[in-house]
Amino acid sequence: MPPAQGLYHPRNEHDACGLNFVCDMHGRKSHEIVAKAIGALCNLEHRGARGADINTGDGAGILIQVPDRFFRDVVAFDLPEIGAYATGMAFLPQDPTVANAAAREVERILEAEGLHVLGWREVPIDESILGTASLMTMPIFRQVFVSAHNGATGIDLDRLAFIARKRIEREITVDAGPGAANEAMGGVSETHQGVYMPSLSARTFVYKGMLTTPQVAAFYPDLVDERIESAMALVHSRFSTNTFPSWPLAHPYRIVAHNGEINTIQGNRNWMRAREALLDSPHLPGLERAFPICTPGASDTAGFDEALELLSLGGYSLAEAVLMMIPEPWEHHDEMDAERKAFYQYNATRMEPWDGPASIAFTDGTVMGAVLDRNGLRPSRYWVTKDGLVVMASEVGVVDLPQDTIVEKGRLQPGRMFLIDTREGRIIRDHEVKAGITSARPYADWLESELVTIADLPEGVERSRGESSVAQLQQEFGYTIEEKKLLIAPMARDGKEAIGSMGTDTPIAVLSDRSRHVSDYFQQLFAQVTNPPLDAIREEIITSLFARVGPEGNLFDPVAASCRTIHLDNPVITDAELRRIVALDGNDGPTGFRTSVLDARFDASHGADGLASAIEQLRVDADAAIADGATVLVISDRGSGLVDSPIPSLLACSALHHHLVRNKTRTQVGVVVEAGDVREVHHIGTLLGYGANAINPYLAFATIDEMIADGEFGLGDLDTTKAHANYIKAAGLGILKIMSKMGISTVASYTGAQIFEAIGLSSEV
Numbered sequence: 213m214p215p216a217q218g219l220y221h222p223r224n225e226h227d228a229c230g231l232n233f234v235c236d237m238h239g240r241k242s243h244e245i246v247a248k249a250i251g252a253l254c255n256l257e258h259r260g261a262r263g264a265d266i267n268t269g270d271g272a273g274i275l276i277q278v279p280d281r282f283f284r285d286v287v288a289f290d291l292p293e294i295g296a297y298a299t300g301m302a303f304l305p306q307d308p309t310v311a312n313a314a315a316r317e318v319e320r321i322l323e324a325e326g327l328h329v330l331g332w333r334e335v336p337i338d339e340s341i342l343g344t345a346s347l348m349t350m351p352i353f354r355q356v357f358v359s360a361h362n363g364a365t366g367i368d369l370d371r372l373a374f375i376a377r378k379r380i381e382r383e384i385t386v387d388a389g390p391g392a393a394n395e396a397m398g399g400v401s402e403t404h405q406g407v408y409m410p411s412l413s414a415r416t417f418v419y420k421g422m423l424t425t426p427q428v429a430a431f432y433p434d435l436v437d438e439r440i441e442s443a444m445a446l447v448h449s450r451f452s453t454n455t456f457p458s459w460p461l462a463h464p465y466r467i468v469a470h471n472g473e474i475n476t477i478q479g480n481r482n483w484m485r486a487r488e489a490l491l492d493s494p495h496l497p498g499l500e501r502a503f504p505i506c507t508p509g510a511s512d513t514a515g516f517d518e519a520l521e522l523l524s525l526g527g528y529s530l531a532e533a534v535l536m537m538i539p540e541p542w543e544h545h546d547e548m549d550a551e552r553k554a555f556y557q558y559n560a561t562r563m564e565p566w567d568g569p570a571s572i573a574f575t576d577g578t579v580m581g582a583v584l585d586r587n588g589l590r591p592s593r594y595w596v597t598k599d600g601l602v603v604m605a606s607e608v609g610v611v612d613l614p615q616d617t618i619v620e621k622g623r624l625q626p627g628r629m630f631l632i633d634t635r636e637g638r639i640i641r642d643h644e645v646k647a648g649i650t651s652a653r654p655y656a657d658w659l660e661s662e663l664v665t666i667a668d669l670p671e672g673v674e675r676s677r678g679e680s681s682v683a684q685l686q687q688e689f690g691y692t693i694e695e696k697k698l699l700i701a702p703m704a705r706d707g708k709e710a711i712g713s714m715g716t717d718t719p720i721a722v723l724s725d726r727s728r729h730v731s732d733y734f735q736q737l738f739a740q741v742t743n744p745p746l747d748a749i750r751e752e753i754i755t756s757l758f759a760r761v762g763p764e765g766n767l768f769d770p771v772a773a774s775c776r777t778i779h780l781d782n783p784v785i786t787d788a789e790l791r792r793i794v795a796l797d798g799n800d801g802p803t804g805f806r807t808s809v810l811d812a813r814f815d816a817s818h819g820a821d822g823l824a825s826a827i828e829q830l831r832v833d834a835d836a837a838i839a840d841g842a843t844v845l846v847i848s849d850r851g852s853g854l855v856d857s858p859i860p861s862l863l864a865c866s867a868l869h870h871h872l873v874r875n876k877t878r879t880q881v882g883v884v885v886e887a888g889d890v891r892e893v894h895h896i897g898t899l900l901g902y903g904a905n906a907i908n909p910y911l912a913f914a915t916i917d918e919m920i921a922d923g924e925f926g927l928g929d930l931d932t933t934k935a936h937a938n939y940i941k942a943a944g945l946g947i948l949k950i951m952s953k954m955g956i957s958t959v960a961s962y963t964g965a966q967i968f969e970a971i972g973l974s975s976e977v
Contacts, residue, residue: 229451230256231469231592232605233573235444235580239634240600241277243438249274249445250429252603252610256449257425268343271450271462272428273420274435275469276442277577278413283357285439289331291357295365298327298358298373300412301335301419302380303351303459310386311352314407317384322358325376325501330357336433346422351408351459358412367576369414371496371525377412378502408460415577420462425449443634444580446573452511461510465517467524471606472570472590474512475955479901479965480566481506481515482873489876493526493768516566520574526768530576531631532649534583535559537566540627541586541957543756554659555650560960561663561760561775562767567961571606571624581631586754586957587746588626596620602632602639626754658772664762665779670801672791675886675910678851682914688852689889689911690729696915699892701925703942704916704935709893722972729889730860731898734968736950746952748945755951756958757944759783761793761882761905762805763843776804778844778882783906783959784896784943786936790886790908794846807844808837812864812887816857826859831871838877848886850910861887862898869903869964878903886910893946900947903964912939 232252234245253272280294291297302318304311319329335353342350358376360369384407410418419432428447429435448463448470463469474480484506491499505522506515516537523533535555542548542556569589573582582592582604594604597617604624605611624630628642677685702710719725721732748755762777778793785793798806810833814826834845847865849858865885872878885904888911890896899907916935919927927935947959954967 229463229469229471230258230449230606230610231447231463231471231571231573232256232603232610233444233446233469233575233580233582234611235602235632235634237596237600237602237632237634237639238637239443241441241443243441245442246274246276246435246440246445248603248611249276249447250435251612252605253425253428253447253449255610256447256606265343265345267341267424267427268345268457269422269424269427269450270452270457271420271448271459272423272425273410273418273448273462273464274428275411275416275418275446275464275575276440277444278415278417279440279442281441282434282437282439283333287331287333287357289357291330292359295414296359296363296369297330298369298412298414299355299417300373300377300409301353301355301417303408303410304354305386305406306350306352308352311354314384314386315354318356318380318407321379321383322356322376325379325498326361326372327358327376328361330359332356338431338433341427341430342423345457346459349422349459356412366414367525373412373414374521374525375496375498375502377409378505380407380409381507382504410460411466413466413577416466416575418464418466420448420464422457422459422462444575444577444632446575446580461514463513465514467521467530467576468513468517468572468574470513470516470570470572471592472572472585473568473955474516474566474570475568475967476564476566476961476965477512477515477568478967479961479963480519480564481508482870482964482966483564483879484515484519486873486876486878487764487767490764490766490879491526491768492766495527495768496525499526512568516572519566523767524576529649530574530579531581531629531645534572534574534581534629535646535649536563538570538572538583538585538627539565541754541756543758543958544753549647549650550656552646552650554655555646557663558655558659558770558775560758561777561779562764562770564960564963565958567956567958569955573604578635579631579633581629582624583629584624584626586627587751587955588624589955592624594622594624594630596639600637604630653770658775662772662776663779664777664802664805666785666789666792668802669778669792670795671788672793672795675787675791675794675850677910677914678853680853682911682918685852685888685911686915689858690727691891691911691915695891696919697925700912700915700939701919701927704919704939705926705930707938707941707945709942709946720971729895730862731895733973734862734898734970736897736901737954737967737969745955746957748948748952754957755948756960757782757947759905759959759963761844761884763881764879773804778805780906782940782944783900783904783947783963784940785884785906785908786940787908787910787913790846790884790910793844793884793906796844798841805844806842807846808833808840808842809846809848810834810837810868812847812849812859812861813852813856814859815855823859827864827867830859830864830868834868834872834881835875835877838872838880842881844882844884846884846886849888850886852888858888861885861889862895862902865899865904866902873903882906884908891915893943893950896943897947897950897962898968900959900963901966901968905963 234249333355524530570585571590571592631640721728759780760777765774796805796807852858882905884906886908890909891912
């Protein structure tokens with residue numbers, strides 16, 4: 213992919229594609245399965261994209277079981293029994309000399325990770341069919357075969373190969389030589405300069421590339437050989453939404469193929485990076501050598517696949533790992549089985565959903581499955597024949613099946629899982645899959661003993677706002693009469709935001725001649741092209757405001773203590789609720805929590821340098837607090853006045869959040885923002901988007917109290933407690949509204965997702 217430039221950034225890589233799988237549920241391998249899948253892929257040609265050059269596509273590919281008989285016939289060296297060797301294709305740099313050097317580095321890393329290189333194979337290709345852009349960026353293709361020095365087979369061999377492959381892709385960087393970058397298809401991509409491996413496994417094998425769907429079998433002649441046999445095949449036709457195609461970003465990946473978008477991908481990547489310091493699995497010794505788990509700059513599907521691969525190799529079944537990452541809507545589902553709801557709630561304390569419209573097909577070479585997002589915004593249909601053939605696709609008509617052979621057909625349901633187990637030779641229905649997973653551990657008992665609510669916390673003492681009056685603080689934080697009348701008063705009075713016209717005729721913040729709130733420089737992205745928004749009002753059951761404050765545990769250690777966190781029904785909290793959180797000193801209240809309050813003020817007389825120094829001090833104080841055992845950090849600007857000015861809350865929160873992510877300590881603490889500059893929903897949304905777990909807009913509450921006392925704007929007869937509750941309710945509805953515009957359903961997913969673009973701020977900020 214090209215580097216960030218102008219309005220383009222590689223982190224915005226998304227896909228909207230066609231996918232299909234063909235599977236013999238009894239595990240009978242044949243070339244017919246592969247041929248049917250290739251035919252289905254060709255029928256999905258309209259779902260992929262191509263450039264002005266009709267022979268250059270966005271990407272297409274196929275994942276199959278390792279075709280052992282074929283590989284034995286075509287390599288010149290002996291192979292161990294099936295399952296005792298792993299194999300994968302390597303995308304090497306174009307220059308043969310450089311490719312040879314890269315291959316030697318691959319061998320070095322493989323040997324260092326306990327793998328013996330059995331040999332290499334030149335992968336046959338037909339490059340004559342490629343378009344200009346595909347050809348100019350085409351890597352060299354070689355296939356490597358390895359076995360384990362310790363005799364590991366199957367998934368154990370894949371675990372060794374996983375760490376080796378991650379090292380190969382991260383550590384091997386070679387100079388592709390002069391003229392490496394090309395301008396084909398408007399600068400579609402850069403010449404491959406490292407080593408990328410579509411797969412390296414004892415169980416599955418991937419053929420893919422920057423191809424159109426009809427080109428896949430023609431480009432890789434292996435695929436038309438009758439000796440290529442598999443009991444399952446997963447194919448994909450890529451349409452890269454508003455972004456760039458490249459050889460590595462074609463699907464399938466190592467486990468999944470995906471139609472849709474993971475809208476929260478930036479936050480998901482950051483949270484996975486932060487968790488790396490705590491990750492420890494007996495199945496993956498030396499896991500730290502594979503970091504970072506999620507490759508920076510890769511597509512949303514690539515990130516999802518990397519996290520799912522980690523969970524499945526780290527000890528979870530593939531089905532359970534998928535449910536952890538894409539849970540069905542459980543928060544408001546009154547009819548859901550209590551055991552299942554407890555499973556979802558437990559895992560919600562450990563991992564945020566990967567949210568967005570998605571139809572995801574997945575396989576480890578034994579099970580083949582598919583799941584839809586909680587909204588069901590990416591339809592998929594399936595057919596089952598009397599002889600045990602199962603076909604699933606993003607649309608009808610991709611495989612020609614005689615109607616008299618079909619015994620079942622249907623469509624995937626939102627949040628439901630469709631799973632085929634070739635060992636058992638049957639389809640395992642959604643309720644059976646989930647019943648087995650959710651009953652495996654006593655999740656309800658763990659939640660009962662470990663999950664904490666605000667009511668469980670000790671009452672704290674009143675927090676001082678310093679010597680300044682409410683009016684002085686309003687002036688300091690930039691309040692206006694219009695904001696009090698048109699924004700805050702309706703929220704406190706009616707429990708919802710005031711109705712207003714769409715759009716605004718005010719200057720954007722960077723062009724305004726007035727001082728503006730930092731969040732005014734940010735505009736939230738919105739769902740577009742194939743990425744639909746949600747109706748947060750009519751689809752209330754699938755949305756959630758639930759938030760949590762506190763540390764996480766090791767993702768690979770599902771024990772009771774892992775859900776030891778503070779549950780919040782709404783991320784906006786009252787002064788009284790904040791006092792309870794601040795009162796956690798490690799002695800009073802539930803064990804395992806200790807709060808540290810960080811000073812978010814600076815000496816304004818020192819100007820910009822004083823602000824920068826204060827932000828750096830905030831980071832230093834946070835590191836010291838974490839080292840001292842803090843599990844909750846409260847960023848507070850209380851006490852601001854003539855001498856100490858407040859650091860803008862969004863600047864303080866985002867600076868701290870990203871610092872902790874870089875240091876891999878973010879999951880050890882919850883972050884609460886106590887700020888006087890927070891008053892409208894957009895302020896709350898940006899704080900959540902940049903890492904806040906909970907927000908206390910103390911000056912907004914004080915302003916409401918003042919308006920009630922003065923009888924302003926129709927609030928004179930309102931009780932302050934009721935007014936505060938109304939404000940929080942309105943803020944919650946506003947949060948759901950802005951999340952829904954980006955197709956995001958839960959605050960847990962929205963937190964840290966950074967679904968904004970900044971206009972007028974330097975990249976340093």
